[in-house]
Amino acid sequence: MNVHEYQAKQIFAEYGVPTPKGIMAETVDAAVEAAKELGGPIWVVKAQIHAGGRGLGGGVKLAKSLDEVRELADEILGMTLVTHQTGPEGKLVQKLYIEDGADIKDEFYLSVILDRKLEMPLIMASTEGGMNIEDVAENTPEKIITVPVDPTIGFQGFHGRELAFGLGITDKGEQKNIITFAQKLYKLYMDKDAEMIEINPLVRTGSGEFLALDGKMGFDNSALYRQPEIAAMRDLSEEDPDEVEAAKYGLSYVALDGEIGCMVNGAGLAMGTMDTINHMGGTPANFLDVGGSANAETVSKGFEIILKNPNVKAIFVNIFGGIVRCDRIANGIIEATKITDVNVPVVVRLDGTNAPEAAEILKNANISNLIVAEDLGDGAAKAVAAAKGEI
Amino acid sequence: MSILVNKDTKVIVQGFTGKEGSFHAEQCIDYGTNIVGGVTPNKGGQVHLGKPVFNTVSEAVKETGATVSMIFVPPAFVGDAVMEAAEAGIELAVIITEGAPVKDMQAAKAYATKHGMKTIGPNCPGIITAEECKIGIMPGMIFKKGNVGLISKSGTLTYEGANQVCNVGYGITTAVGIGGDPIIGLSYKQILPMFEADPDTECIVMIGEIGGDLEIQAAKMIKEQITKPVVAFIAGQTAPKGKTMGHAGAIVSGSAGTAKEKMEALEAAGVKVVVSPAEIGKAVKEVLSK
Numbered sequence A: 001m002n003v004h005e006y007q008a009k010q011i012f013a014e015y016g017v018p019t020p021k022g023i024m025a026e027t028v029d030a031a032v033e034a035a036k037e038l039g040g041p042i043w044v045v046k047a048q049i050h051a052g053g054r055g056l057g058g059g060v061k062l063a064k065s066l067d068e069v070r071e072l073a074d075e076i077l078g079m080t081l082v083t084h085q086t087g088p089e090g091k092l093v094q095k096l097y098i099e100d101g102a103d104i105k106d107e108f109y110l111s112v113i114l115d116r117k118l119e120m121p122l123i124m125a126s127t128e129g130g131m132n133i134e135d136v137a138e139n140t141p142e143k144i145i146t147v148p149v150d151p152t153i154g155f156q157g158f159h160g161r162e163l164a165f166g167l168g169i170t171d172k173g174e175q176k177n178i179i180t181f182a183q184k185l186y187k188l189y190m191d192k193d194a195e196m197i198e199i200n201p202l203v204r205t206g207s208g209e210f211l212a213l214d215g216k217m218g219f220d221n222s223a224l225y226r227q228p229e230i231a232a233m234r235d236l237s238e239e240d241p242d243e244v245e246a247a248k249y250g251l252s253y254v255a256l257d258g259e260i261g262c263m264v265n266g267a268g269l270a271m272g273t274m275d276t277i278n279h280m281g282g283t284p285a286n287f288l289d290v291g292g293s294a295n296a297e298t299v300s301k302g303f304e305i306i307l308k309n310p311n312v313k314a315i316f317v318n319i320f321g322g323i324v325r326c327d328r329i330a331n332g333i334i335e336a337t338k339i340t341d342v343n344v345p346v347v348v349r350l351d352g353t354n355a356p357e358a359a360e361i362l363k364n365a366n367i368s369n370l371i372v373a374e375d376l377g378d379g380a381a382k383a384v385a386a387a388k389g390e391i
Numbered sequence B: 001m002s003i004l005v006n007k008d009t010k011v012i013v014q015g016f017t018g019k020e021g022s023f024h025a026e027q028c029i030d031y032g033t034n035i036v037g038g039v040t041p042n043k044g045g046q047v048h049l050g051k052p053v054f055n056t057v058s059e060a061v062k063e064t065g066a067t068v069s070m071i072f073v074p075p076a077f078v079g080d081a082v083m084e085a086a087e088a089g090i091e092l093a094v095i096i097t098e099g100a101p102v103k104d105m106q107a108a109k110a111y112a113t114k115h116g117m118k119t120i121g122p123n124c125p126g127i128i129t130a131e132e133c134k135i136g137i138m139p140g141m142i143f144k145k146g147n148v149g150l151i152s153k154s155g156t157l158t159y160e161g162a163n164q165v166c167n168v169g170y171g172i173t174t175a176v177g178i179g180g181d182p183i184i185g186l187s188y189k190q191i192l193p194m195f196e197a198d199p200d201t202e203c204i205v206m207i208g209e210i211g212g213d214l215e216i217q218a219a220k221m222i223k224e225q226i227t228k229p230v231v232a233f234i235a236g237q238t239a240p241k242g243k244t245m246g247h248a249g250a251i252v253s254g255s256a257g258t259a260k261e262k263m264e265a266l267e268a269a270g271v272k273v274v275v276s277p278a279e280i281g282k283a284v285k286e287v288l289s290k
Helices: A005-014 A028-038 A066-076 A133-139 A157-166 A172-191 A221-226 A241-248 A267-279 A296-307 A326-339 A355-365 A376-387 B019-031 B057-064 B075-087 B102-114 B155-167 B188-197 B214-225 B248-253 B259-268 B277-288
Strands: A022-025 A043-047 A060-063 A096-100 A104-115 A120-126 A144-148 A194-205 A210-212 A216-219 A252-255 A260-264 A286-289 A314-321 A346-352 A370-372 B011-014 B035-039 B051-054 B068-071 B092-095 B118-120 B126-129 B133-136 B145-152 B172-177 B203-209 B230-235 B272-274
Touching: A005 A022, A005 A096, A005 A172, A005 A216, A022 A028, A028 A043, A028 A066, A028 A096, A043 A066, A060 A066, A066 A096, A104 A133, A104 A172, A120 A157, A120 A172, A133 A144, A144 A157, A157 A172, A172 A194, A172 A210, A216 A221, A221 B075, A221 B102, A241 A252, A241 A296, A260 A267, A260 A296, A260 A376, A267 A286, A267 A314, A267 A376, A267 B155, A267 B203, A267 B230, A267 B277, A286 A296, A296 A314, A296 A326, A314 A326, A314 A376, A314 B155, A326 A346, A326 A355, A346 A355, A346 A376, A346 B155, A355 A370, A376 B277, B011 B019, B011 B057, B011 B075, B019 B035, B019 B068, B019 B133, B035 B057, B051 B057, B057 B075, B068 B075, B068 B133, B075 B092, B075 B102, B102 B118, B145 B155, B145 B188, B145 B277, B155 B172, B155 B203, B155 B230, B155 B277, B172 B188, B188 B203, B188 B214, B203 B214, B203 B277, B214 B230, B214 B259, B230 B259, B230 B277, B259 B272, B272 B277
Parallel strands: A260 A286, A260 A314, A314 A346, A346 A370, B011 B035, B011 B068, B035 B051, B068 B092, B092 B118, B145 B172, B145 B203, B203 B230, B230 B272
Antiparallel strands: A022 A096, A043 A060, A043 A096, A104 A120, A104 A194, A120 A144, A194 A210, A194 A216, A252 A286, B126 B133, B126 B172
16 A cells, blocks of 8 residues: 655654655645745645656646745646656646755665565665666666665664765764664664655755655555554545455456456466467456455456446456355356346356356356356457457 | 375364364365364364364474464464464464465564474465375365476466366376465475476476566576476566556566566576466476477
8 A cells, every 4th residue: 555745754754754844735725824834935846646756747846935836736736647657647636745845965765675585674775866766776776775674683783884884975973864864764664564665865955964855655455454544544546446446345456458358266367367368369458356255246246347448348257266166156147147237248267166067057047148168268269259249 | 206295294274263274174184184183272172173273383283293384364363373383393384364464474484484494375375285185275176196296376377277287188296376475485496496306296387477586586496407397377468567656676676577577587498488378288288298
């Protein structure tokens, strides 16, 4: 789960990680009020969306007067911001963060993330702040410093020294500042079950302080049960409504731009099914994992969500029943076609436990647009043909 | 022969008396797995599914001589359960539970490693040595005994792969579902050499997914150490690029984790890479009849 910059900065503040002062605003008037409260003389008006690259997309602007704050708030609120992380459709800006301008001497990059290979958190830093860090890694990898922290010992002085010297910070006061900053950041990463924290840029001010000018945080969904205050920060308006609706029924759904709706059990097989369709000359309209406990209700809901997409010309149901019995799934499909008006051909492949019984049930149901497939390859081929109107 | 588990392996179940634990333990017993008991705190002394229940893993190990534990406890208690198993001298913990916090698994894995305990999972179907020992939730009947070893991140693709191997006339030695969580136990890199050393395994099927770089590491190892033929499929060639917020993940692993990148690395290592899981069976037949 991801949070907005203003929420990340609330958490930073709770842990004493320095940030410029700021206030979240949802209307133009509230933005101006926030600016008054902060006092100025300069402010930054920042779009709050769950994506990076906001500055380049025109979602972060500097204001030198309250009138300018009003002007910029009016311009940014309600705009559809397109960045390299939003996809071409962009994201609607519904919240702003009004922040004090900072006295920036220079900019750094700092993040904390799980290193899967080392199986421990890793602090990553660079003197190349404010840039696309992927480009830095590609072009000048020597400018990225990595400091793994073994949780059994926690953040020690040597971790901090590696970081400070690695960043070329020579002033003793500044060294102390960056080390304390990183130590607090590591603590909150662990305490809050964060998946990643990224600060880009981290700025050094004229007086040698370090400030988080930006803040991105993602959290481990599996740990949200014990992080209620983080869970409460979830902003559903940042998520795809169909995906949210599907999740309510235990379905994992992602819309794509093809023509064949897919309903599969298991994420791996779901991706494998999409790959097979593609390989046979078709295009998948979605990823849909019905999970391990597919029943008539979830199958029906799955059909409903798939059919909302007007591009769908055929549906391929591909279930490999493990513990789930295929005969139950077959009955679920028949039930589902009664509840939901399924007006496109449906290719069904059921394999695994009780597959022969399931085939019999489907055959006897006499549903005109139901096509039974032998195996994965046969099913994908039939779905591709059905979408082209060939069967 | 097989790897890691066989008909003589003594298995206990942590979370034995719970709904999931009971259901799957019973299926395993029916399959022939040598389940010697289970652990549920405060139910010690009871008999469940005809097997003794213990309060602690150490007691269960002492009384039964179990070396493997199948873990079904709820997500919040997985870390604790894994560490308890390690402390008690269990040699292999098979963690089925889905949704364990990453931080807990990180601590548990480190502790298991320190105690020399291997882990499989979490969030995986488990491990099965065909017609001998099933430790997990996979449908046992599709795994016919044979000469193909299978390793997969995905549960249902494990079934799909095994089923195809059996349908083309071969069978499985051992199949391991390693899971796809950020922190997992045994991975391709550890399991491939086990299959290489197993005299009954003549071919290895490796099923991967987009994300991370375990398959890239596997490719390197195959090139250097594995002489048996390997068939691989990587799921997610057509998956859309994730809308992620940060960039740090890809930089840490030094790889974008795309299907294309993994397939190329495996091909370069001499692996027979198929573009669709529907072709796994055919490919196995091809490499084995050479």
